[in-house]
Amino acid sequence: MKRYLPWVGLICRLGLGGVLLAAGLLKYQHLDKSQMAVRAYEMLPISVANFLGIILPFVEIAVGVLLIIGAAVRISAFVSGALMIAFIIGISQAWARGLSIDCGCFGGGGQVEPGTANYLPELLRDGGLALMAIYLFRYPQSKFGLDRQRKDGEQING
Amino acid sequence: MENRSMANQKPGKDNFTRNIVIAVVVGVVLIMLVPTLLSKQTNTSAKVPASVSADRGYGIVFNEELTGVPVIEIYEDFQCPVCAQFEKLQGDYIESLITAKKATVVYHTLSFLGPESVNAANAAACSADEGKFLGYHRALYANQPAENTGVWSNDVLGILGQAAGITSKSFTSCVNNMNYQGWVSNAAAAGAKANVNSTPTVFINGKEINRQTEYFSADKFKAAVERG
Numbered sequence: 001m002k003r004y005l006p007w008v009g010l011i012c013r014l015g016l017g018g019v020l021l022a023a024g025l026l027k028y029q030h031l032d033k034s035q036m037a038v039r040a041y042e043m044l045p046i047s048v049a050n051f052l053g054i055i056l057p058f059v060e061i062a063v064g065v066l067l068i069i070g071a072a073v074r075i076s077a078f079v080s081g082a083l084m085i086a087f088i089i090g091i092s093q094a095w096a097r098g099l100s101i102d103c104g105c106f107g108g109g110g111q112v113e114p115g116t117a118n119y120l121p122e123l124l125r126d127g128g129l130a131l132m133a134i135y136l137f138r139y140p141q142s143k144f145g146l147d148r149q150r151k152d153g154e155q156i157n158g
Numbered sequence: 159m160e161n162r163s164m165a166n167q168k169p170g171k172d173n174f175t176r177n178i179v180i181a182v183v184v185g186v187v188l189i190m191l192v193p194t195l196l197s198k199q200t201n202t203s204a205k206v207p208a209s210v211s212a213d214r215g216y217g218i219v220f221n222e223e224l225t226g227v228p229v230i231e232i233y234e235d236f237q238c239p240v241c242a243q244f245e246k247l248q249g250d251y252i253e254s255l256i257t258a259k260k261a262t263v264v265y266h267t268l269s270f271l272g273p274e275s276v277n278a279a280n281a282a283a284c285s286a287d288e289g290k291f292l293g294y295h296r297a298l299y300a301n302q303p304a305e306n307t308g309v310w311s312n313d314v315l316g317i318l319g320q321a322a323g324i325t326s327k328s329f330t331s332c333v334n335n336m337n338y339q340g341w342v343s344n345a346a347a348a349g350a351k352a353n354v355n356s357t358p359t360v361f362i363n364g365k366e367i368n369r370q371t372e373y374f375s376a377d378k379f380k381a382a383v384e385r386g
Binding site: 029030031032033035036039040046047050054055058061062065066069071072101110111112114146147148 | 173175176179180183184187188190191194195198268269270271272346350351353354355356369370
């Protein structure tokens with residue numbers, strides 16, 4: 001295990017966890033909008049989209065907090081990686097189908113004026129966050145975390 | 159050397175502490191989630207203002223009794239600037255359809271922009287009880303502040319009633335006591351079920367009009383209504 005890797009892990013944990021916590025809290029302020037954001041992707045049946053719009057902010061908050069304090073890093077990294085991949089799929093299909101929507105990533109959401117949607121930066125950001133999640137899944141050990149580490153540097157807990 | 163950085167983890171960081179922390183985080187989030195889910199359930203016992211039809215998604219209905227006329231459903235949020243533009247351009251025409259009994263019009267007052275939208279929707283419901291919904295609707299848009307700047311307190315919304323000729327004590331107490339808060343969230347839930355993803359959204363006979371062309375052209379909107 002290289003000595004700097006736990007520091008890289010810490011940066012990933014704080015970066016990914018911070019973004020998820022902020023996104024979750026902003027969505028939590030306006031759950032109606034969060035539901036609207038999920039519906040606007042036009043991927044899911046309305047009732048499922050509405051349910052997901054309520055659940056998603058809570059999942060983001062929980063995973064974000066766990067990553068920041070460094071507990072259950074591997075599971076949290078898996079969940080956040082899955083979320084990012086789902087977001088990338090959602091945004092890509094919206095772009096491909098020519099929908100004009102706000103991604104609703106940090107609150108907001110729903111339809112926007114045609115031509116004002118800007119999907120590329122959103123995809124790049126989510127791609128970067130997905131890479132952080134994949135890194136943490138592969139190397140969950142990091143500085144200042146609660147998860148116990150073995151002396152050889154391998155993670156004991158999932 | 160390779161292992162130094164790992165080896166100095168404190169022995170107190172055991173599974174017990176970690177598991178307690180995980181349990182607390184997950185538990186707190188679940189405790190927050192339950193009341194949220196419950197609050198999204200339609201509350202059928204919530205007080206409903208005059209001329210509201212639960213069958214029509216808790217909208218405020220005009221000319222419910224007419225048959226063979228177009229049904230215009232308007233989903234709006236009193237804080238939404240584009241809704242104010244829509245009201246400015248089409249408001250008079252829609253009101254003329256109501257007074258001439260040429261259309262059934264349903265106003266769905268959504269509240270996704272924030273707490274002041276909830277206040278405004280509640281106040282609008284109170285104005286419906288006074289039989290002055292259309293006037294108050296107009297007054298709200300004419301005096302629309304920037305979103306969630308704290309301007310639309312219930313005191314201000316009560317005073318704004320005067321602009322629509324509402325002077326009764328019952329109106330101000332209805333506004334201040336948030337009598338229709340339950341109805342406001344029912345209307346929001348109904349809007350979510352109707353797949354309304356932006357405001358204003360207008361359905362004519364159940365079909366959304368063309369977002370590119372028909373919202374902000376007086377002629378095209380009129381044509382869409384007459385087409386039915």
